[in-house]
Amino acid sequence: MTESPAQPPRPPDSDSNADRMRAVAKYSGIGAQMLATIGLSTWAGYWLDEHFQNKTPWFTLSLMLLGLFAALYNVIRSVSKQE
């Protein structure tokens, strides 16, 4: 996807197409993962609050924030990783 023109020429068509598809799959995967992280942790917090009959939903709040943080951290980590 992010090929700079200075790089040595690659076999043109098929390779860049495959790379594009790969990038689409990869980044859509990162997005889905972000969604799943927040969703799962919020659900876990909700479940815990129900289970312990909390008046204030501390588990939901804290786990949602943790999930949000984890999602962002994982996104940043996976996009800045060398590949």
Next chain:
Amino acid sequence: MKRLLLALLCFLSFSVYANEPTATTEEATDKKAFSPGEMILHHIGDSHEWHFATLGDEEHGTHFTIPLPVIAYRSAQGLQVFSSSKLAEGKVYEGLKLEHEHLVSEDGSKVYDFSITKNVASLLLSAALLLIVFTAVARGYAKRGSGAPKGIQSFFEPIIVFIRDEVAKKSIGPKYERYMPYLLTVFFFIWFNNLMGLMPGGANLTGNIAVTLTLAVLTLLITLFSSNKNYWHHIFATPGVPKPLLPIMIPVELIGIVVKPFSLMVRLFANITAGHIVTLSFISLIFIFQSIYVSPVSVAFGLFINVLELMVAILQAYIFTLLTAMYIGGAVEEHHDADYQMGGGDGAEPAHAH
């Protein structure tokens, strides 16, 4: 506000109400109204019999179904095996009956249902099909070696090579060969089952969350068992993260391990199920409006979605395989110096990112 919403609702569903009287006068009054939601959920769900079509109405029409074996276990009665036709249309057989495709005992005792349901039958069928196809391909390689492929072999060779070169080699690196059997199996399994699910009368196997869960758990297990020291080092002592932060970072990393396969599971399930629901909804429009003039539009849209689903079938198989390969690649990755710049402050860019 409530009244406004009600008025809006009435207005929006006006056309549907307007059609109801004609329906009741035309049809017998005792006939159940068509409920698209019920039909769609029934269609995408699992079932104890394989239903293809019904001519005529629910009660008096002819049903084209294949009865499948029901295997039930109860602690009192032991194992029972019988045909699902004995339970058809709410019948009770030896104290067992089906309640919304759920096998229950009349006396309320626990039933363990190991039945060959529609999805299980479809899974076995597709497994047989995969075995037949790929033993034929393998035989081709055994016979011709690295010579020019022939027949079915020449159709699958580019796909297999694509998975090897574009998915496995690029994501996993030099150790890719060990994982090729799993990656190819998962790719062709998902692809074949997606396509079989699109066939008329096919089961919605890859749109069943239990199936995608199993695939995702396999991916998780393979990732965990092939992980090296470097992988765990990253999770329990992420390079560049100060020690006091570790109590926060370790749960965050552990969440990441579970979430990756979870997102695989949900993506495949949601994509395939959504495709089926959309196609069926377009077809249902004919029966909702009870008008033949809707059919060209709804058939055209249904066909369009169906053709789109053909593409989604291979795309989802590819995405599942690629992400699996990437997760495995992350687990077997050897230590490299770019890691030290992770979270090292001031946006330190790895020098050889590309």
